[in-house]
Amino acid sequence: MSLGCDLIVLEELTSKAKQIQEDVLTKILKANANTEYLQRFLQGSSDKELFKKNVPVVSYEDVKPYIDRVANGEPSDIISGEPITAFFRSSGTSSGKQKIFPASKIFFENIQIIYTLGSLVMSKYFDGFKQGKVIMFTFTRPMSTTPCGLPLAPALTSFTKSEYYRSLATKSTCPLQIILCPDTKQSMYCQLLCGLVQREEVVRVGATFGSVLVQVIHFLENYWKELASNIRSGHVSEWITDLSCQDSVSTILVEPNPELAALIENGCGQKSWQGIVSRLWPKAKCIDAIVTGSMSQYISALEFYTSNKLPLVSKAYASSEAYFGLNLEPLSKPQQVSYTFLPNMSYFEFIDVDVDGLTTEGEIVDLVNVKLGHYYEPLVTNFSGLHRCRVGDVLQVTGFYNMAPKFRFVRRKTTVLSVYVESTTEEDLLKALAQATVVLESSDLMTTGFTSYADISTVPGHYVFYLELKAKANSNITNVLPLDNNVLVECCCVMEESMNGAYRLFRSKDEHIGALEIRIVQQGTFDSLMHFFVSRGTSVVQYKTPMCINSAEALKVLEDKVIARFFSDKSPPI
Structure with a gap:
């Protein structure tokens, strides 16, 4: 597809979804039928019906030995x-373990197509979108190599460092050299500095995930005085030692600007940071960050920082396995976002599952044959060696755009928490957090970090929720926060009441599940948790706060910062 495309291309893609999917599968099979993996099932045939009959549905662990062989130097045609x-x-924050996925040039081309089409959709809904600049906080990790010498890095790092990215970054407030700086702190500081200097031109503020943007705002809370001082003097701070950052900032911060410095000091120095994004970037039309799935926990914080004046746009649905689709209605409320699958990205199939994510006896269906309202787990067959591979997500069909289905992301498929025989999912936890958020907001508190832990060191085992809180009316960075015992105990109770029926049943019998516990941690704790995962290879731009902590080392990061503990004081109704 030509990148000089317009929305007519999108209409064509979605109108011809069935034929395009057939063509994609044909192309993949003709290229891969004689690979060692597919040869076992197809004996060199590229017949599509034989593929569906003989090639098994697999998980990542099933194909990992083949991937490892290529990474270790054996030919790609394995x-x-x-x-x-x-x-x-992969980041490893969803599954608890990092994975590696093979990629060919087609994957990079698909990312470029998604970026281009996404920008066209945004231009349709936001006047002047193409004319302004974008402050999109992007960070990269150092590239490493596999034993065979091929590049190994998070997908977005690989794409950002590729030739495909350069043509898409022309509207950025930040020179590419700053984005490519391997020192995240220096890169974040300089991206903020460049974005503030060009504040009047910014029409979009964002990051890949809502969690990253919230972390950037926390960073700004610590450094706004220094940033204003740099703008006043016309020089970047001496601790910015990366030469590329120094040189790049000098092309943006070309002279002292005391008026802008005073404006930033006034905007950031107010008692509350409610609406800070809109104050600093007054012409911004939206927040561009994924806030569906586990990222929905950051919706309330981002709404606070924008005073509910800017739409939160979750633009695309993607994973390390494939890019899936776009949100064609960017003005949708975060809770109502659906992603329209693009049939040219990969070949997609779907396993019908029930609302709890358990596989039914239903057959595997193609993209255009999914049914409205049904829940599915997607399978990916891509151009890089994955065939009928489970992604591990649960999606619900919410409608169709021409012939292409629209899906709401429901959750990851796996159970997140269990201390007895109950199965608590990511969606269950987010519902519980939403109920607690209502209670906290009534006391002028907001959550800035959330995760969970199944504590089986106690008898009976119980759920532990780590919360980082902040007072809405006070912008000061402090670890001293007045905590009302009644409010936090009520949070424990409403969280339990929102859990699924199995949890409530076994919780009513105290010998099976103990009282839910909330542990309040110091402000900045979840930044420390992110740095822990980044130090082990996760990219900042791909980092997602794990919904459940499984690592003893990560748990210690949280435990060292606990300042208060609260328990539910009653069993939830069954």
């Missing part, structure tokens, strides 16, 4: 007829 040009490393 799994892929297309040359493998890179390997992507």
Whole structure:
């Protein structure tokens, strides 16, 4: 597809979804039928019906031995007829373990298509979108290599460092050299500095995930005085030692600007930071960050920082396995976002599951044959060697755009918490957090960090929720926060009341599940948790706060910062 496309291309893609999917599968099979992996099932045939009959549905662990062999130096045609040009490393914050995925040039081309179409959709809904600049906080990790010498990095790092990204970054407030700086702190500081200097031109503020943007705002809370001082003097701070950052900032911060410095000091120096994004970037039309799925916990914080004046746009649905689709209605409320699958990205199939994510006896269906209202787990067959591979997400069909289905992201498929025989999902936890948020907001508090832990060191085992809180009316960074015992105990109770029926049943029998506990941690704790995962190879731009902590080392990061504990004082109704 030409990148000189317009929305007519989108209409064509979605109107011809069935034929395009057939063509994609044909192309993949013709290229891969003679790979070692598919040869076992197809004996060199590229017949689509034989593929659906003989090729098994697999998980990542099933294909990992083949991926490892290519990474260790064996030929690409073990799994892929297309040359493998890179390997992507997943964040590991969803599953608890980092994975590597093979990638060919087609994956990078697909990302470029998604970026281009996404920008066209945004231009349709936001006047002047193309004319202004974008402050999109992007960070990269150092590239490493597999034993065979191929690049290994998070997908977005690989893309940002590729030739495909350069043509898409022309409207950024930040020079590419700053984004490519391997020192996240220096990069974040300089991205903020460049964005503030060009504040009157900014029409969009964002990051890949809502969690990253909230972390950037926390960073700004610590450094706004220094940033204003740099703008007043016309020089960047001496601790910015990266030469590329120094040189790049000098092209933006070309002279002292005391008026702008005073404006920033006035905006940031107010008692409350409610609406801070709109104050600093008054022409911004939206927040561009994914806030669906586990990222929905950051909706209330982002709404606070924008005073509910800017739409929160979750633009695309993607994973390390494939790019799936776009949000074609960017003005939708975060809770109502659906993603329209694009049939040219990969070949998609779906396993019908029930609302709890358990596989039914239903057959596997193609993209255009999913049914409205049904829940599915997607399977991906891509151009890089994955065939009928489970993604591990649960999606619900909410409608169709022409022939292409629209899906609401429901949750990750796996159970997140369990201390007895109950199964508590990511969606259950987010519902519980939403109920607690209502209670906290009535006391002028907001959550800035959330995760959970199944504590089985006690008898009976019980759920622990770590919360980082902040007073809405006070912008001061402090670890001293007045905590009302009644409010936090009520939070424990409403969280339990919102849990699924199995939890409530076993909780009513105290010998099975103990009282839910909330542990309040110091402000900045979840930044420390992010740095812990980044130090182990996770990219900042791909980091997602884990919904449940499984690592003993990560748990220690939280436990060292606990300042108060509260328990539910009654069993929830069954």
